[in-house]
Amino acid sequence: MVDDKNKGTPLSEEELQELVASSDSGARSPAGEVGLFLAAVAVIWSLFQVVLASPVANYVLPGDVINNSRQIHLAFAIFLAFTAYPALRTSPRHHIPVQDWVMAIAGAGIAMYGYIFYQKIVDAGGLADNSDKWFALAGLVLLFEAARRALGPAMAIIATIFLAYVFFGSSGWVPEVIRWKGASLQKAMSHMWITSEGVFGIALGVSTKFVFLFVLFGALLDKAGAGNYFIKMAFGALGHLRGGPAKAAVVGSAATGLISGSSIANVVTTGTFTIPLMKRVGFSSEKAGAVEVASSVNGQIMPPVMGAAAFLMVEYVGISYVDVIRHAFLPAAISYMALVYIVHLEAVKSNMPTLGSRVVSLGKTIGGMAAFFAGFAALCYGVKFPVGWVVALVPEGAGWVLAALIFTAYAALLWLAAQTADLEPDDPNAPDVELPVVGEIYKSGLYFLLPIVVLVYFLMIEQKSPGLSAFWATALLFVILLTQRPLKAMFRGQSETADAFRAGVADLVQGLIDGARNMIGIGLATATAGVIVGTVTLTGVGQVMADLVEFLSGGNLIIMLVMVGLLSLVLGMGLPTTANYIVVSSLMAGVVVELGAQSGLIVPLIAVHLFVFYFGIMADVTPPVGLASFAAAAVSGGDAIRTGFTAFFYSLRTVALPFVFIFNTDLLLIDVTWAQGILVAVVASVAILVFTAGTMGWFLTRSRLYESVALVLVSFVLFRPDFFMDRIQPPFERVAPAALEQALDRAHPGAELRVVVSGPDFDTGEIKETTLLLAVEGEGAGAERLDGFGLLLMEEGDAVKMDEPMFGSPFSEALSSFDFYGDDPVVLKSVKAPADQLPKEILFVPALALLGLIAYLQSARARQEKGVPA
Structure with a gap:
């Protein structure tokens, strides 16, 4: 306080x-x-x-x-x-x-x-x-x-x-x-x-083709009334729980974060309602503001928009939009899950009261929300079957038939909404707060889900371009804004349909204005950041940055990542998220990949870009700039600096997660099967909750210091089981460089060999190293596989020299910075082939056993504190 x-x-x-x-x-x-x-x-x-x-x-x-x-x-x-x-x-x-x-x-x-x-x-x-x-x-x-x-x-x-x-x-x-x-x-x-x-x-170009349409989509959806509907639904589902207003703030901000590209606007939009109610149940002004800041800023990491960075990653990383969303989804989801748990622990620690008199089951609430999201996902996926039938039946006029079906569904849902009163914003300072009942209000805004279903369907199922997908979703919003008021009036038997239509036109025009004005900053940010990108391409300063970072970090990958994170944070204090991401990724993404390869760590480019992005958004939280923290303090009346530091503490998992997925790319669902993906999602969810409990000093009751340390250790094992397994059983065995062909001959399809190449740098002449990942695909002899990689090797005594790879071969670009024609040769320094290793998941057993022991000790202590016999 x-x-x-x-x-x-x-x-x-x-x-x-x-x-x-x-x-x-x-x-x-x-x-x-x-x-x-x-x-x-x-x-x-x-x-x-x-x-x-x-x-x-x-x-x-x-x-x-x-x-x-x-x-x-x-x-x-x-x-x-x-x-x-x-x-x-x-x-x-x-x-x-x-x-x-x-x-x-x-x-x-x-x-x-x-x-x-x-x-x-x-x-x-x-x-x-x-x-x-x-x-x-x-x-x-x-x-x-x-x-x-x-x-x-x-x-x-x-x-x-x-x-x-x-x-x-x-x-x-x-x-x-x-x-x-x-x-x-x-x-x-x-x-x-x-x-x-x-x-x-x-x-x-990304701002022009994609970002504008998504910002406009969010502005129109909010103008239609979806923002208020999402907040009402969140409060109806969670408001009556202990710390309910804060939990509702998190979920509501996650929902509005999908339609708002601005953390500051998100803070003010949801915070004017959530912060007074949080204060009402016992949160201090600073903690109430910090919860809103942490949840609003995290809206920037939630797919599908991610503060416009998702579309930039498509261009910079060179993967599809669907892949970007797949890689970014799990860290964002568990981050929000942890924030809900933080709020719960704050409420339990302070024994906060609940709002209202209605008794709500936490289990039923969680089950209901899980069922809703599962049903929504199933709906988005299931739509492809009737669409396929229509296209098969009437291939020429399928578009018109589908448009008619969507409008029919919209009219039916709007008729359902007309049976209830329109939702009005509540007064959080009213003497008696009557939180909405989900069962009574959900019908009033179900039709808001239609444009989101259209957007997700085109993006994820049809895999159309983001711009075209947003166009169809926006076109549906045009129809909704123009017709929702007059159709509701007609369904209710009211006669003011002409006035209602004029009001709808006014809503549409205002939404178009809001969308354009919200884009001014993003358009200028991407254009101005282009000067920085242009400087990097014109001057070659990117390579210089790599040398500078390597010198300052002493070649230590962890220190280098910390430096990149701090650079993102410092730059982000003055730049909007989009511009910060462009600048730091242009300067540092290649540096992390290159120096990681020199350290023997193959870092996928998408992991580096997400790493930079996560630290960039933290600047909206962190004092002394922290614009979102100042906005929250303006709403709560609390101290802005204290709010910012509290929000940063609440956002520790947003700081920790990037380091996890750099070293454990399973968290980004890279090269995992469906079964592995489900296991990773479950274990990561447990790990983030355990990490939250460890850093908050409370699990089942107040934690002792050694229990907090043990909880953080458990979360580390669950996030990085390979860290310990690699020390118990090394994952690779060393192979003589001259035996690379034989190692490739023995390798099974799917195996990955690591090759360290050493030689003079083309620009400086100094000897440097890099690591290549040889991913074996299909059957074949070792010589055939070696030819497939384009590596030209020559044995001279004990040394294996390399010639310049064939142009267009898999590693021609990765080795382009080596001087193959200098006095010192480029050589194959070492080769590592996969070794037999127990599944790293086996370490989950002792970690969960330790977690169970802590739970047993704390539950016994909690019963003693309550005076219940053990």
Whole structure:
């Protein structure tokens, strides 16, 4: 607890909305004709993006518009940034100064430069001429200023530093370790603005193609009333349990996190209701705010959107969207599970009262929620069967038949919703809190699940592109927003259908405006981060970073990962999640993979990207910046710094999980069967709950120090059984390098051999090492398998020298940094073949036995504390 003098006064609803607007969608809302004009621009941007993602885009949009959609996307973002975000705190909020109009128009015009002068740039081979370079430089200056307004100064400052490095990297004051030859203004501007290597690179392309549609989908779903419905359902299911408001806050924030890309908006949206109720049952202002912060920020790691990072990972890692979701799902799910358990332990430790008089069974609640999610998953999967029948029966008109069936289902669910009153937000400060009854309210919003089912079906079952999937889900939301009010009025026998339709149109327009304004920051973040990515590709600083990190970490992989995590955290203090992920993954993902290989650890690229992403989102929690913590403190009236540190403590599992899945990729469901995946999910769930109990100092009763240590040890064994098994029975046996062919001949399909290659670095000439993973597939002799890997070996005495791998062979890129033509040869240093090893899962038995012993000791002590005979 903190002293009252350190606490603030909770902000009013109007002040809270101003807080969200100033950080997410722009604090300036001019009235009159100017306000209508800006609203029209936002609506046009949203409609343009919807058409661009639609199947008819190639028919209704000119080819040059589609080819230059990134430029148009950025033009809208820059224009709205200068008109929606004031330059300074003292700048006017209700009208737009002339200079802002000038910068808005100029910025949008220069963003469109590549579209307007497309043919000229193509004829020049993508190289900037004298006039191009000055326009490009002006565009960068305006982009940085727009980013400063929308995202804060950190993004613009970091991008400026990287751009300065491009120009002045050869200067004497630049440390020699990162010095490079520098670039002319013309070359730099070509790279950063004219080509697709910099501002208009992959990140802005992802923002244009995918992210906008998902942000718009969330804005429309929230405008339809789904956010309030999810919160009501969470409170109906969990609000009456001990610590129920906090548990409901976690589940409600997880649900709204699916439709909100902003942790700050999530905190304010759900926190205005959850935080007062948490305080009411005994949570301090700081703890109530911290629960809301931890659950809201974790909404960024929940598939399918993941704060837009999921779509960037598709491009950067080179795997499908479905694979990204599969790898990211389990860590996110168990992280939320742990947060619910944290809240439960806080409530039990403080013996908090329950809200209301209704008695609710925890077992029935958990069973009901599990049944709901299982049913929802089964529905998403099962839809493919009737869809298949319709396509088989009427292949030509299947689309129209399916649309009619969806509308019929929607009308039926809407009729069901019309039988109950519309849900209104509750007052958490009312003298008597009547929490909703799930059995009475669930019918009022079942139709909100339809667009989510459509989205999941197209993404996961049909495996369509994220943009097309979001388009169909968004199109259904257009129908819902336009028709839900008039149809409900009609089903209820009311006569105000015309007024209801007008209200629906107003909801749709406002949703389009909200979606566009919520995208300003993301569009600018991805564009500005493109400057940093462009610097990495132009200067080769990525390799320098690898050398620097290796030097600072002494080659120790754990120290290197801690450094990368801290870098993500520090950068994230000033950058939004998306930009932070782009920057750190561009700089560090390759470094972790390369140095991991040098240390003998083969780290999948997706694991590294998720590692960086998890630490990046923690910056929204961590003081001194921690914007989500400040937002929660504004709602609760608590101390912002104390709230932030408490939220960081609650988020310890979000810090620990990345280290786990770097070393145990089973947690990311990489190369596991269905049966193994189920076992991993069950064991990981137990492990995260045990870890939570160990760090919270409470299991069945208050834990003694040695019990807390033992619980953390148990969780470590459950998460990393291979750590101990590898010390009991080494997983590999050493093979002479000259015997590699024979080892491959003996290897069974599915076996993995590890080969350490040593040789001179192409750039520095220094001897370095890397580890290759030879995954044996199919039957064949050792020589055939060796040829399949493209490795060219030559035995000279005891040494096995390597020639440069054939171009396009599996390891040609991995070995491209070695100098195969220098004085020192590249050699095969060591070979490790799989050894017979007991299943690592056998260590679950002693770990669970120790857990059972702790449970027995604590249950006996708990009975004594209650005065019950043992």
